[in-house]
Amino acid sequence: MLNRKTEKILTNCIIENKENVYRLAYSYVKNKEDALDIVQDSIYKAMDNLELLKNPDAVKSWFYRIVVNTSLDFLRRNKKVQTMEPEMIDVYCPGAEDVYSDIDLKRTLEDLPTKYRSVIVLRYFEDMKISEVAEVLNENTNTIKTRLYQALQLLRVKLKDEASKELM
Amino acid sequence: MVDHLKDLHKEYSEVPIPEQLDLMVNRSLKQSLKERRKKRLKYKWFASVGVAAIVFLIAINTSITVASALSSIPGVERLIKVLTIKEYIVAEENYDANIKVPAVTNMENKELELGLNNKYLSENKALYDKFQAEIEELKKQGGGHLGLDTGYEVKTDNDRIFSIGRYVVETSGSSSEEVTFDTIDKMNQILITLPMLFKDEQYIERISQNIKEQMIAQMKTDPNIVYWIPESGDDELTDMFTSISKDQSFYINNDGKLVIVFNEYDVAPGAMGSVEFVIPTEVIAGDLVSQMYIQ
Secondary structure, eight states: HHHHHHHHHHHHHHHHHHHHHHHHHHHHHSSHHHHHHHHHHHHHEEEEEEOOOGGGGGGHHHHHHHHHHHHHHHHHHHHHHEEEEEEEEHSSSSTOOOOOHHHHHHHHHSSSSSHHHHHIIIIIIIIOOOHHHHHTTTTOHHHHHHHHHHHHHHHHTTTTSSSSSOOO | OOEEEEEEEEHHHSSOOTTTTHHHHHHHHHHHHHHHHOOOOOOOSSSTTOOOEEEEOOOOOOOOHHHHHHSSSSTTTTOOOEEEEEEEEEEEEEEEEEEEEEEEEEOOOOHHHHHHHHHHHHHHHHHHHHHHHHHHHHHHHOOOOOOOOEEEEEEEEESEEEEEEEEEEEESEEEEEEEEEEEEEEEEEEEEEEEBBBBHHHHHHHHHHHHHHHHHHHHHTTHHHHHOGGGGOOOOOOOOOOOOOOOOOEOOOTTOOOEEEEEEETSGGGGGOSEEEEEEEHGGGGGBBBSSSSS
């Protein structure tokens, strides 16, 4: 019975946030197919591990965490392949990355190490509270604050001309 | 800086949502929920090391001779009997199964009797084998909990009708229950099927409609009752009940009413268990071949 209830809660959460988690996944992998795969994998993982969700109220950050981790896993796996034979990768999947117009800006976010990227995306783009970001990334709030600050610093370094008074 | 964040945000939120997303999400949800139900490999304990396993395989062959001896007693000749002929029991710390195999005896139509009994036996044997296989699988993965309980219940036994319901309950984390029925016309010694009762296939629509009305009525009177029908205003994430199948599970109760049965999770959340609907005879009166079985 309890199981059914949490299943329902999770299902609703997934449905409500499907577009958000898709964008979140996309922000890591940068192409449609992989982002879709990640969302799909995450749904299965979440359902499969539903028993580990102790507090149903935290379902959103729990599910986001799965999406983030799945994305990071994906990047890690792909990186490995790439370092092995980058030329072959290019041959086999030309244009795996979607073409994007705003290359300058994108690079800046993309060039951030993923741990900084995650906090920026979750805090500013997914509009989560610091505490929620901490939950998603399984870190304490102070770590997140520091990381966010550093992330903004890094971005500022790259976007030298930008004013940075209103940070945080 | 903040402007740039805005730009980045804009870019982020302008990532187009592919149209497959909806479909994919719904499909994954449905599929993963189904898998959860089928096989829950959760609650892994490593404690199963050294668990003393005792497997009883008791075959109580309550012999057919006993049954036929009973039938020779005057006055009970029309009595169709159900006996437990075989019982599989698995009793281990984390795994238990109790499989009761029913057998009908004393039917004049021996072919039907044999057919039913063979079906019961082979279905239960299959369940038992599957259970054993699942245990092996679980043990390989470090252990888990699994339970299986099958049995039967005589729903109706009057002059005309004999209905036997068999249930299978699988437990692993949460449980799922499946029920199947066989209804026998005692006078003619035949197995009654749902389509057989009706002149044409209109009964499907009529019964479905009636069930939906009953569901809505029940949900109105009791907010705790939930059925998965489009009318309930619920989201469309689970399979909605739209219609019964041509040979939906059913039995005929002692009042001669048709009872339609759904397995757990078929039309309602698991908390509701398997659900039954008594169909008022006036709803289907026009479609019935005769009033012989259903009054």
